[in-house]
Amino acid sequence: MTTSVLLDAGVVTRCRRRVHLEHDPTMVGTVTAPPDPTAEQRKADATAHRRSIADEIAGLVGGVDGEGWTEIPRGAGHRSAEREQATLEAMAARAPHIWAAQLPRDHPGGRRGAVDLLVATEGGYVPVLVVRHKVSDPGTGAQTSPLASPVPSARGADPARRVRPQPRDQLKLAHSYRLLEACGQSDGSALGGVVGLDGDVVVWHDLEVPSWPGGRGALAEYDARFADRLAIATTAATGGEALAQPSRIVECRTCPWWPVCQVELEGARDVSLVVRGEEAGTLRAAGVRTVDDLARLDPDDDSLPPTGMPLTDAVGLAKAWLADLTVVRRIPRISVPRAEVEVDVDMESFGDSGAYLWGVWLSGADVGEPHGYRAFATWEPLPTDDEARSFATFWQWLTLIRLRASARGLSFRAYCYNELAENRWLLSSAKRFAGKPGIPTTEQVQAFIGSDAWFDLFGSVRDHFLCSRGKGLKTIAPAAGFAWRDAEASGENSMRWYRDAVGMDGSPADDGQRRRLLEYNEDDVHATLTLRRWMTSPAVNQIPYVGDL
Structure with a gap:
């Protein structure tokens, strides 16, 4: 097909609706996100x-x-x-x-x-x-x-x-x-x-090795995707009926066209506002197009096609969204394993370059160390061997707390929020710095993260709550009454702060940004502590139970 539309490589991994909007002449001049x-x-x-x-x-x-x-x-x-x-x-x-x-x-x-x-x-x-x-x-x-x-x-x-x-x-x-x-x-x-x-x-x-789903190679996958995006763009450019409709996906968070799609989706009360991606597509194909449609479903209806989450949860999320509730209890009673000595852990990394900060908050029974926040950091620009020193110091401190708790006959547990990141850098640090002073073996790290002493609070939130606007710590912790001191606190912004903190662009290292990162990390570990305490207190019962909606 000969066309005046010319597309770059990015379209094959771009949202189909975004491709339409980028080539629709009626959208010229539309205000998009900065x-x-x-x-x-x-x-x-x-x-x-x-x-x-x-x-x-x-x-x-x-x-x-x-x-x-x-x-x-x-x-x-x-x-x-x-x-x-x-x-x-x-x-x-x-x-x-x-x-x-x-x-x-x-x-x-x-x-x-x-x-x-x-x-x-x-x-x-x-x-x-x-x-x-x-x-x-x-x-x-x-x-x-x-x-x-x-x-x-x-x-x-x-x-x-x-x-x-x-x-x-x-x-x-x-x-x-x-x-x-x-x-x-x-x-x-x-x-x-x-x-x-x-x-x-x-x-x-x-590019012809069959390493993609269905036994296709990268070239075949590309050809199929490109043909689809070219048809969408050409139809948009020529004023035809749109081949791609808006639907909320992960990419929406950073898409410049989200303000446009958001208005349309909220106006239609589209089901993707509650369940995203392929799950929303599956529900639409079954005639469930709005949040209201989803909320009215019988969760025990076996005639509905399976989605990526239990239908009971999807219906509960829809009811929570309609009630303008960020969080509802998924089950009547909430429980989180606790210990007499507790440590909250949060790691800060800079892309794939390394982990420059391990922050901890010690609470519970006395083990001869001050309670509260402590940071183990390197402020040499990553990658640096000084990362081995900061990681080793963190691991030695954590091991000391565990040993002292054991010696006093006290139970111990360390907590994080979404262990994927922490586990990655725990294992990676042990591998990369193997043999350096104070560095644990990968076997020691694996034994720790596989034990009851390491608990992922994110998994507990996932099991106990339905979160209509996401399960990120900065979404769920405010329900427990916690607020970050920095209004711009986020993992994305911390990347910019880090660059200034270490003088990555050749400018002098900014001590103010170092303090900002430490404060941000301290708030992260304090947030998990607050969340855990709230989840094991009577106050959590003030959150509505989905069965009562």
Whole structure:
């Protein structure tokens, strides 16, 4: 199909309704949500990372002014058409490495796009992405090549790495591969490479390997998604009946078009305001289109199709939403395991770079340590070996409290909120810093997180409450009467504060932002303490029981 619509790689992982809105001429001038500062900072970080990797590879393969490296100018003053022509000329000259390539627009296919790096092979070119996230994990099975030889012919089985699934990367590679095909410069291998956060090797993907649901490869998955998004965009651009309707999904939290969709969804009292994603689609297909429809259902009706959550919970959430209740009790009686010595734990990390702060709050019986908040931090910019020191100090303190409680015949329990993050960095820190002073073995960490001494309060909230507006700590803790001192407190904002706290951009370290992060972390652990105490007090019974709605 020939169309005037040209789409970039991002559409295949973008909300279908957003694709419609972006191409609907009647939406021009609509007020959208302002850019998220944290997202903008992530983009800036990614740009800086790409520049660093480009400089490193250029130096390895021939230098910016050498014959081995060609860079397509970009930025202000460099129009897309000029960049496309420069890329075509570089490919025609068989340039070995082309950085910042702007691939020729594929008007028949409806594609446009740039790619970080093109590398020449015997038959043409293959695309390589540079991304600021991890693309491999410890293990085996990944095909990698060194940065000095960022070509498929140099790849081999890596004995220390396995591929970390990153579907978005593979779909972007597939988009570039189709653009190369369209201009006659693909080598036909269906290969693409990715340089990740570690920036030490190229991880190679075969885009035809059947690693996607249904036995499809990344190329087949991409083709199906792109055809769908192209149809949506073309229909929107030509004034046809919309092929994608609004529905609340996770992406809505950061989407600039959410204010538009929110008005429409709330006006329709759409069922996705209570249950998101595929669950909402399943209910709509069964004729349950509004929150009111859902609230009226009989939870014991076996004729309804299964959703991702028990129908009883879905109906209860709908009733809570209609009653404007953030939280209702899922069961009549709430219980949380308690101990005579209790420690609340919260970790702060900076992306995949490391965990710079472990905060604790000690309460309960006397074990010879001051009650209240204590922080174990490194203020050297991550990654740093000083992270090993701060983690070791935290682990030694936690072990000391456990041993003293045991010696006094007192029960002990440590609490966190959503253990996935804490467990990840507990295990990762033990692995990365193995052998350094005070660092526990992975077996010791695994034994702790698998014991009754480690309790995830998020799991308890999930089991005991229905939360119509999410189960995050900053949503549920206010129901227990807790409030953060900082009005901007959030995990996303803490990333910006951390940059200033350690002087990551070359500016002096900001002691005020360090204090802000410590206060934020202290409030997080105090929030879990408050929540736990509330859940085991008579006050929790003031929260309505869903069976009474």
